[in-house]
Amino acid sequence: MINLERLEKICSVCGISSFEQEVGRILTEEYESLGIDCMQDGLGSVVAVKCRDARGPVMMVAAHMDEVGFMVESIDDNGFIRVRPVGSWWSHMVLGQWYTIVTKDKKKYPALMGSMATHGLPEEIRSKTVSMEDVYLDLGVKDREEVLSMGIAIGDMIAPWAHFEVMNNPKYISCKAFDDRIGNYIMAEAAERLKDTAHIPLYLANTVQEEPGLRGARTATEAVHPDIAFAIDTTLAGDTPANHNICSLGKGVVLSMIDSNSIAPRGLVRYVESICKEHDIPCQYAVFNKGGTDSGNIHKAFEGILNMTLSIPIRYMHTNHSMIHEDDVEACIRLICELVKDMDDEVFHRILNNECK
Numbered sequence: 001m002i003n004l005e006r007l008e009k010i011c012s013v014c015g016i017s018s019f020e021q022e023v024g025r026i027l028t029e030e031y032e033s034l035g036i037d038c039m040q041d042g043l044g045s046v047v048a049v050k051c052r053d054a055r056g057p058v059m060m061v062a063a064h065m066d067e068v069g070f071m072v073e074s075i076d077d078n079g080f081i082r083v084r085p086v087g088s089w090w091s092h093m094v095l096g097q098w099y100t101i102v103t104k105d106k107k108k109y110p111a112l113m114g115s116m117a118t119h120g121l122p123e124e125i126r127s128k129t130v131s132m133e134d135v136y137l138d139l140g141v142k143d144r145e146e147v148l149s150m151g152i153a154i155g156d157m158i159a160p161w162a163h164f165e166v167m168n169n170p171k172y173i174s175c176k177a178f179d180d181r182i183g184n185y186i187m188a189e190a191a192e193r194l195k196d197t198a199h200i201p202l203y204l205a206n207t208v209q210e211e212p213g214l215r216g217a218r219t220a221t222e223a224v225h226p227d228i229a230f231a232i233d234t235t236l237a238g239d240t241p242a243n244h245n246i247c248s249l250g251k252g253v254v255l256s257m258i259d260s261n262s263i264a265p266r267g268l269v270r271y272v273e274s275i276c277k278e279h280d281i282p283c284q285y286a287v288f289n290k291g292g293t294d295s296g297n298i299h300k301a302f303e304g305i306l307n308m309t310l311s312i313p314i315r316y317m318h319t320n321h322s323m324i325h326e327d328d329v330e331a332c333i334r335l336i337c338e339l340v341k342d343m344d345d346e347v348f349h350r351i352l353n354n355e356c357k
Contacts, residue, residue, distance in 0.1 A: 002173070002326045004166065006030070006188065011181040014102050014159035016069030016086050017209045020044060023065040023184070027206050030188045034195050036204075041223045045216040048191060048204040056200035057348040060226035061190075061336060062217055062294045063183025063233065064210030067176065068318050070158035072101065079147045081111065081137040083158055087211035092129040093319045098161035099137060103151040110161065111137040160320040171250065171326040178322045180210065182312050183232035186329060190336040199340045207294055214261075217294035221301040228268075228306045228348060230339070232332065233293040234324075235286045235311035245288070247313040249325035252282025253332040254311035258289055261296030264308035267354035271347070272308070274356060275338050282331050286311060306351060310335065 010030075015023040024046040028038045031048040038048050046065070068087030075081055081101075095115040100108050114136050118126075137158065141147055160176040167174060187204045194202070203224045207216030221229070235254050238245030247254055255272055257264050276283045299307040310332055315323040350356055 002329060003189065007173070007185050008164040008175070010185050010188070011175045011177045012162035012164055014100055014108070014157060015065055015067060015177075016157050016159055017066040017211045019102070019157045020065040020208045023181070024206065027065070027184055027188065031191060031204070034191055036191055039223070041216070041219045043216050043219045044208045045220040046206040047220060047224060048187075050191065050194065050202045050204070051199055052201055054199065054201050056344050057227035058201045058203065058224065059340060059343060060203040060205055060221065060224045060229040060298075061187055062205040062207050062220060062229065062231045062298065063187055064180045064207045064216060064294060065184060066209055066211050067159065067179065067181065068211055069160065070099070072152060072154055072156045072158060074154065075144050075147050075152070077144050079139060079141040079143045080114070081139070081147070081152075083135065083137060085132055088318055089132065090129070090318070091132045091135060094135060095130065097320045100159050100161055101137070101139075101152055102157045102159065104153065104156065105151055107151055109139060109150060109152065111139045111158070114138040163321060167323070172323055173326065174321050174323045176320050176322065178312075178314055178324050179234040179317050180232070182234060182324055182329060186232055186332050186336065189333045190340075193333065193337050194340060197341060200343050202340055210294055214292065214294055214297040217297040218301065221298050221305065225302060226305060228343070228351075229298045230307070230336070231294040231298060231309045232336075233309055233311050234314040234317060235288070235291070236317060237313035237315045240315055243315075247284055247286055249313050249315065249323070250327050251284045251313075252328060253335050254284050254286045254313055256286045256293070256309040256311050258287055259292050259296070259309070260290050261292040262299055262307070262309065265306060267351045267356050268306055268308050271351045271356040272335070272339070275342060276335060279334065279338050281335050281338070282327070283335075284313075
């Protein structure tokens with residue numbers, strides 16, 4: 001059963017790349033309430049540490065805290081704000097949507113993404129998506145001076161407006177920032193379920209700046225130096241009239257075989273499959289050569305890290321209102337817990353030697 005209060009708290013906070021501090025504070029409180037120590041790397045990734053001195057291979061599980069958003073780029077004389085995307089956006093999806101501007105003093109202001117009026121548009125414009133250079137935020141103010149008096153400045157964070165909704169079938173949930181706050185939620189839940197369990201050294205890395213280039217994954221991996229690692233992230237669901245692929249909501253955790261910057265080792269995939277089969281954990285597969293996750297930097301660190309990505313299928317990724325399914329989240333939590341409990345030196349070397357069937 002999903003903890004809706006915890007999920008909403010983690011997802012609703014504003015935290016685009018380089019502004020993840022409030023997300024990190026919430027997650028630190030979650031881990032410390034379980035008696036789990038936290039540390040922070042130089043970029044701001046929050047790493048919870050459990051069973052630090054235990055024997056066995058060091059495992060790291062990573063999920064990024066940042067969400068896609070914008071920064072204030074300029075403010076014109078009439079008080080309209082031009083924006084600079086942080087992360088990948090499709091301009092078609094941002095027009096007419098609500099956003100939150102957060103100032104350096106933590107003041108929050110609502111703003112509406114404006115566009116040309118639809119009436120009277122010539123066909124050659126109507127049939128195209130608007131350039132991101134042409135979108136702007138409308139605060140409903142008189143002029144630039146009024147914006148400045150609110151404390152809004154160049155470089156301030158602009159995050160999607162939070163709207164948490166349990167859908168008509170309550171297993172379906174919609175909110176902003178599921179990419180990848182759902183991964184942070186999964187790690188917090190796994191930490192709670194493993195609270196009284198002895199196991200190998202486990203590091204839960206809540207990373208920063210994934211969207212602009214997997215940056216926190218690199219520094220967190222350097223700080224932890226794991227032997228084996230799993231990145232938890234989201235992947236595109238292809239079960240709508242608009243998107244078609246082999247992943248669907250409600251069919252289990254996704255074992256990601258390949259993306260644009262990593263390929264899962266065969267031995268590790270076979271091992272994870274065996275854990276899913278042994279514990280009746282539903283799983284599905286992604287074989288997409290686009291997109292990427294923290295795995296892209298994790299697996300290349302040091303002499304090479306045994307690593308793969310576990311994903312949650314998501315509809316409407318990188319929009320203000322994405323959607324996930326409770327059963328997929330539960331499957332991922334269970335899988336992480338079983339992987340942690342099963343891992344030891346013998347299992348690790350079997351995976352390395354590609355001896356898992």
